[in-house]
Amino acid sequence: HSSQWVGYISALALLGFSLAALGGWSYAGQQAARFLGGTIPATAFYIMFLITIIGTGLLLELDRIGFVEILAVSMIWFMFSTIINVVATIMQTGAARADLIEYMESDQARMTISRDFLLLFFHLLPKNLVSRLFGYFSMFHFPRIVRLPLLRWFARTYKIDLTEAEKPLEEYASLNQFFTRALKPGIRPVHQSRDGVVSPVDGVLSRMGYINDGFMVQAKGIMYSLEDLLEGSEQTHLFEGGTYCVLYLSPQDYHRIHSPVEGRVLSYTYAPGQLFPVNMLAVNDLYGLFPKNERLTSYVQTDHGMVAVVKVGATNVGRIRVTYDRIATNRWLRFWKTHIYTRPHVMERGAELGRFEMGSTVILVFERDCFEFDKTVHENMRVCYGQLIGKLKEPGRTAGSSPSDSVRRSKKRGKQSAGKSHSAARTGATPRRKSLSKNSQADKNGKSSRNGGPQAGSSGRNSGSAGTSGRSRGRKKK
Numbered sequence: 001h002s003s004q005w006v007g008y009i010s011a012l013a014l015l016g017f018s019l020a021a022l023g024g025w026s027y028a029g030q031q032a033a034r035f036l037g038g039t040i041p042a043t044a045f046y047i048m049f050l051i052t053i054i055g056t057g058l059l060l061e062l063d064r065i066g067f068v069e070i071l072a073v074s075m076i077w078f079m080f081s082t083i084i085n086v087v088a089t090i091m092q093t094g095a096a097r098a099d100l101i102e103y104m105e106s107d108q109a110r111m112t113i114s115r116d117f118l119l120l121f122f123h124l125l126p127k128n129l130v131s132r133l134f135g136y137f138s139m140f141h142f143p144r145i146v147r148l149p150l151l152r153w154f155a156r157t158y159k160i161d162l163t164e165a166e167k168p169l170e171e172y173a174s175l176n177q178f179f180t181r182a183l184k185p186g187i188r189p190v191h192q193s194r195d196g197v198v199s200p201v202d203g204v205l206s207r208m209g210y211i212n213d214g215f216m217v218q219a220k221g222i223m224y225s226l227e228d229l230l231e232g233s234e235q236t237h238l239f240e241g242g243t244y245c246v247l248y249l250s251p252q253d254y255h256r257i258h259s260p261v262e263g264r265v266l267s268y269t270y271a272p273g274q275l276f277p278v279n280m281l282a283v284n285d286l287y288g289l290f291p292k293n294e295r296l297t298s299y300v301q302t303d304h305g306m307v308a309v310v311k312v313g314a315t316n317v318g319r320i321r322v323t324y325d326r327i328a329t330n331r332w333l334r335f336w337k338t339h340i341y342t343r344p345h346v347m348e349r350g351a352e353l354g355r356f357e358m359g360s361t362v363i364l365v366f367e368r369d370c371f372e373f374d375k376t377v378h379e380n381m382r383v384c385y386g387q388l389i390g391k392l393k394e395p396g397r398t399a400g401s402s403p404s405d406s407v408r409r410s411k412k413r414g415k416q417s418a419g420k421s422h423s424a425a426r427t428g429a430t431p432r433r434k435s436l437s438k439n440s441q442a443d444k445n446g447k448s449s450r451n452g453g454p455q456a457g458s459s460g461r462n463s464g465s466a467g468t469s470g471r472s473r474g475r476k477k478k
Contacts (some may be wrong), residue, residue, distance in 0.1 A: 029080075143174070204381070229291050267299045321355055
């Protein structure tokens with residue numbers, strides 16, 4: 001019985017292969033005949049092909065011909081079809097060559113080929129190693145005779161406004177010090193309206209919108225999931241149906257990151273990953289770019305809801321650092337980690353939260369029913385640190401403005417009767433502050449952890465801000 005099944009399967013496979021071969025043979029010959037003479041030769045070829053197949057089958061059934069004769073007929077048809085295809089190919093060569101030359105001389109061809117080669121190059125490049133080496137290079141203290149021309153070249157190439165820098169150019173001992181330069185006091189006034197949300201960085205607001213069904217828009221036709229972006233965070237469910245915006249920092253921009261809101265840093269999550277570039281080429285062509293890259297996310301609790309400040313690494317970003325902990329990215333040994341503080345760090349609106357040691361991207365994610373964009377804000381708008389981009393909403397109020405013309409219009413502002421009960425159901429307690437204190441208390445399970453000092457790279461043993469790691473765990477990058 002097993003041998004019979006093997007025979008049946010072999011016969012079916014041979015039949016399928018034969019039908020596919022005959023179909024391809026017929027189609028190729030028909031198209032070649034159509035090119036040479038139009039519809040009539042193509043139809044004639046198709047009819048002759050069918051007559052040959054059917055006639056050969058009938059003669060074989062009547063035992064008028066054998067395998068040798070069938071093979072001879074097949075060879076004749078093969079030679080006939082080959083001649084037709086060769087003639088058609090020769091006649092098409094001139095036109096095809098002209099079309100190819102015209103296309104290759106076009107801007108579209110150059111852009112497409114360059115884009116494909118660049119994407120291939122970025123996939124093959126050891127991005128993390130290159131970024132780490134660049135970080136070492138940027139921190140090296142070159143002699144003044146080398147350092148000053150290098151800094152001047154960098155500032156001139158990227159059109160950096162040196163009048164905003166806190167110190168003269170010659171006082172920066174390395175490229176990294178210049179990248180992470182502070183600004184003169186008062187050069188970026190922080191908007192102080194009640195419940196205002198300000199831009200945490202200088203950059204371009206490249207994308208803004210709502211989180212629909214757990215997905216966010218990266219570029220036209222490209223989505224990525226909230227769960228992938230906030231990988232492993234227990235806070236992810238709070239942001240379902242919330243709002244987000246993406247801010248891109250170029251090498252030209254001020255590299256420090258500031259708190260967009262007034263609140264308390266409850267925890268952070270570090271997710272190791274790749275270091276693809278985050279320029280427009282990569283954003284428009286690499287699917288799931290931001291979740292692929294290394295990320296350090298700070299969770300800031302406000303009186304109106306949770307805000308996630310996602311700092312995304314990129315090629316040649318030496319490190320991402322924060323001011324409230326020792327954690328830094330792009331290490332040799334990298335493990336997934338989350339840390340919950342028993343004594344949350346208080347952040348004033350506009351206070352320094354962290355810094356990029358080269359340009360990258362910040363994504364702000366707001367809890368649902370928590371935030372609305374200012375009506376003057378739109379995509380591809382250049383913003384400065386401290387500039388108003390929206391405001392936090394009182395619990396139970398709906399959004400009063402749309403993130404952009406491309407995003408759905410929200411309902412008019414106004415209190416809803418079910419708003420407060422919905423907020424309570426979401427947080428699990430009516431007063432948001434009580435819920436927060438319960439969450440903090442629940443993490444005191446006898447697990448202790450070191451906590452960073454007020455500046456990035458500090459010893460992290462400040463007893464006044466000691467925290468527990470409650471859920472601190474590491475996992476190696478897959």
